[in-house]
Amino acid sequence: MEYTANKEVIAKRIARIFKDGDVVNLGIGLPTLVGNYVPAGVTIVLQSENGFLGLGPAPAPGREDPALVNAGGGFVTIQPGGAFFDSAMSFAIIRGGHVDATVLGVLEVDQKGNLANYKIPGKMVPGMGGAMDLTVGAKIVVAATEHFDKSGASKLLRACKLPLTAAGQVDFVCTDVGFFEVRNGTFVLKEYFKPYTVDYILEKTDADIVVDKDCREVDLG
Amino acid sequence: MVAKPIIAAEKAVELIKEGDTVMVGGFLGCGSPPALIDALEQQGTKNLTLVCNDTAFLNFKTGACTHVAKLVAKKQFRKIVVSHIGTNQETQRQMNEGETEVVLVPQGTLAERIRAAGAGLAGVLTPTGVGTEVQEGKQVLDVDGRKFLLEKALPGNVALLKAKKADKAGNLVYDKAARNFNPLMAMACETVIVEADEIVEIGQLDPEIVVTPSVLVHYLVRSKKQG
Numbered sequence: 001m002e003y004t005a006n007k008e009v010i011a012k013r014i015a016r017i018f019k020d021g022d023v024v025n026l027g028i029g030l031p032t033l034v035g036n037y038v039p040a041g042v043t044i045v046l047q048s049e050n051g052f053l054g055l056g057p058a059p060a061p062g063r064e065d066p067a068l069v070n071a072g073g074g075f076v077t078i079q080p081g082g083a084f085f086d087s088a089m090s091f092a093i094i095r096g097g098h099v100d101a102t103v104l105g106v107l108e109v110d111q112k113g114n115l116a117n118y119k120i121p122g123k124m125v126p127g128m129g130g131a132m133d134l135t136v137g138a139k140i141v142v143a144a145t146e147h148f149d150k151s152g153a154s155k156l157l158r159a160c161k162l163p164l165t166a167a168g169q170v171d172f173v174c175t176d177v178g179f180f181e182v183r184n185g186t187f188v189l190k191e192y193f194k195p196y197t198v199d200y201i202l203e204k205t206d207a208d209i210v211v212d213k214d215c216r217e218v219d220l221g
Numbered sequence: 222m223v224a225k226p227i228i229a230a231e232k233a234v235e236l237i238k239e240g241d242t243v244m245v246g247g248f249l250g251c252g253s254p255p256a257l258i259d260a261l262e263q264q265g266t267k268n269l270t271l272v273c274n275d276t277a278f279l280n281f282k283t284g285a286c287t288h289v290a291k292l293v294a295k296k297q298f299r300k301i302v303v304s305h306i307g308t309n310q311e312t313q314r315q316m317n318e319g320e321t322e323v324v325l326v327p328q329g330t331l332a333e334r335i336r337a338a339g340a341g342l343a344g345v346l347t348p349t350g351v352g353t354e355v356q357e358g359k360q361v362l363d364v365d366g367r368k369f370l371l372e373k374a375l376p377g378n379v380a381l382l383k384a385k386k387a388d389k390a391g392n393l394v395y396d397k398a399a400r401n402f403n404p405l406m407a408m409a410c411e412t413v414i415v416e417a418d419e420i421v422e423i424g425q426l427d428p429e430i431v432v433t434p435s436v437l438v439h440y441l442v443r444s445k446k447q448g
Contacts (some may be wrong), residue, residue, distance in 0.1 A: 049328065050248040051401050066251065067385075067396040071251040073308070074280075084397055086404045086432075087248075087274070088336045091329030095349065118325075119354075124319065125325075126307025127275075133329035133349045167352025 001200050005146045006176040009193055009220045012037045014036070014103055014142055014174050018044050022100040025049060025134055028072035031103035031144050045079075047099055049130040049156050053196035054082020062200075070132065094130065095137035102138035104131055106145035106173075108160040111207045113182040115143055115168040128165055135166030147175035147205070154206040156187060177201055180209070181217075188212050194219040222390035222423050227441045230253030230260035233414045236440075237261060240376040241272040244335070249254050249308060250288035252278045252399035254383040255415035256445055261381070262291045270300040272377055273333070274328065274402055276309040296320070302375070304328035327355060330372050332405055338376035339408020339437075380410035381428040383444075384433070385415035388424070392431040400432065407437040414440045 007030050015037035018024060025047045026032050026217075038044055046055035049071050056077035059065070064075040079083075085093075093099060109117040115135060135141050145155045156173060173180040178201050181190040184206040187209045194197055194217055202209055234257060237243060243261075247253030253273075269292075277288035286294055290309050293301070300322040306312040315321035326334070333345045347370035350356055360371040382403045385396035393415060395403060407413050415438050 048398070050251070065397065067329055067399040069249070069251050069398055071248070073251070078397070084395075084400055087328065087332040087401045090401075091332050092415075095329050095347065125313055125316065127303065127305035127325045128355075129275075129305040129307075130328040132327035132353065132355065136349045137329075161316050164353045180240050 001196065003148055003177070007033060008148070009176045010144050010146070010174050012220045013179055013193070013218070014144055014145065015039065017101065017140070017142065017172070021045070023098060025094065025099050025102045025138065027102070027131065029105050029106040031105055034103050034144070040170055047093060048076070048163070049094065051086045052078060052082055054079035079124060091133050093132070094133050097137060097139060099134070099138045101140040101142060102134040103142045103144050104134065106143045106155055107154060108157055108162050108172055109143045109173050110157045110160045110186050110218050111182065111187045112159070113168040114160045114164050114165050115166040116160040118165050119132045119207055121163065131165050135169040140172070141166065141170050143170050143173045145173070148179045149203055154204065156205050158205045158207050158209070186210050189215050191216055191218045192211050194221060222435060224389040224423065225237060225435070225438060227443065230256040230416070230442050231263070233257060233375065233440055233442050234260040234264050236265070236412050236414065237266050237269070237379050239266055239268050239439045242376070244272040244377040244380040244410055245289050246382040246401065246403035246406055247277070247288060248274045248398070248401040251276050252383050252401050252403055252444070253277070253287070253288040253394070254381050254444070256290060257381040257414060257416050257442060260289055261297070262295055265295065265297070266283050267297050269297050270298045270302065271298045272302045272347070272375060273304050275305040276301060276312040279309040279311045281310050292317045300324065302326060302331070304331050312390070332402065334375035334399060335402065335405045335409045338374035339405065342374055344374050345374055346370070375409065377406070377410040378412065380406040380413045382407060382413065382415045384415050384417045386417055386419045386421060386426065387438070387441055388421050388426040388435070390423045390443060391415070391435035391440070392426050393417070393433035393438065394426065394430060395432055404433045407433045412440070413438050414442060416442045418444045418446045
């Protein structure tokens with residue numbers, strides 16, 4: 001079976017986690033795509049850690065406001081009912097358990113719920129930004145990642161080798177081949193995405209995986 | 222209410238001396254004071270410590286260099302305390318080559334350390350960073366069975382801030398997401414200089430909507446936007 005990276009599948013599946021009214025913080029990059037796939041009938045409130053609630057889509061061309069950007073510096077809008085605040089309030093909301101879910105990108109994620117995504121020593125050191133606070137504070141931490149890196153190596157590991165962003169904080173990992181829960185020091189496979197199979201995932205993933213008794217195939221195509 | 226001096230950006234940055242810790246408001250430049258940054262670059266003061274959310278944008282390929290990145294490019298900092306340097310290749314280069322000390326602080330911890338400095342607190346206890354490199358060298362306290370890091374207050378000498386509107390007493394309101402670290406830094410520095418797009422008479426700002434109270438502000442600078 002041939003693997004094809006597919007960010008859309010990851011975003012689509014993660015978007016189904018949310019309940020109506022959830023407060024959600026989406027990381028920059030792949031996690032941002034999740035906002036495009038929230039199911040009809042579910043309204044989520046997006047928190048932007050640079051200081052507001054009610055993050056809306058990009059403005060129409062010509063309507064960009066330099067004072068209204070997301071945490072990646074991209075132009076955005078604010079929804080009716082939104083609110084601006086300073087960085088201490090922003091992180092009080094995050095750390096204080098007022099954010100229901102966060103979705104973050106991955107360099108490495110392991111079966112103990114450790115996440116590494118801010119530093120490759122000596123090579124690339126972007127910094128953690130708000131990610132460490134988000135993983136500690138959000139009620140549900142979702143790691144969003146393609147299942148394999150460009151060299152074909154599994155992004156899901158037994159133990160992270162890179163410096164950690166979060167120690168044991170990840171609840172779910174969603175890749176483009178399946179949906180995993182982190183439970184008791186192991187990945188639990190809950191769903192495998194068409195056309196991949198359980199056997200394929202077990203064989204190709206460099207980590208311990210328990211197949212959930214209710215594990216099922218899901219078609220996100 | 223006592224009116225605060227309204228001075229030129231060039232005069233304002235003369236208050237910054239070699240070796241000072243300078244806090245600059247803004248998040249990827251949104252909410253940073255452009256005229257004050259340009260004046261500090263012009264003045265060329267070195268051996269400064271920068272406290273900021275990030276070091277804005279500097280890209281070797283495109284030549285982009287914005288906000289505090291201009292001061293990084295001029296090598297005016299011996300130490301940089303920020304949460305993120307991913308958009309500034311020069312900060313990463315200076316760090317990797319050992320030219321500049323870069324301390325990466327989780328964003329929420331950075332905010333609280335600054336706030337603590339301005340609130341008369343020695344520091345804060347936060348669960349953020351437990352079990353990571355951020356924990357190294359710090360006191361870990363067990364409070365009711367959960368681990369917290371003691372993160373010490375982070376004060377500064379001079380704050381360079383940006384507001385949308387100020388009254389002449391120094392009360393401030395901000396513009397949308399350009400608020401970010403500005404109100405916190407206003408609390409944490411001996412000298413607080415605010416570049417404002419609009420400066421109105423005392424009494425013209427509704428006390429109910431003031432975000433930063435005047436007593437925290439020492440000097441006002443008119444932004445170029447105001448002319």
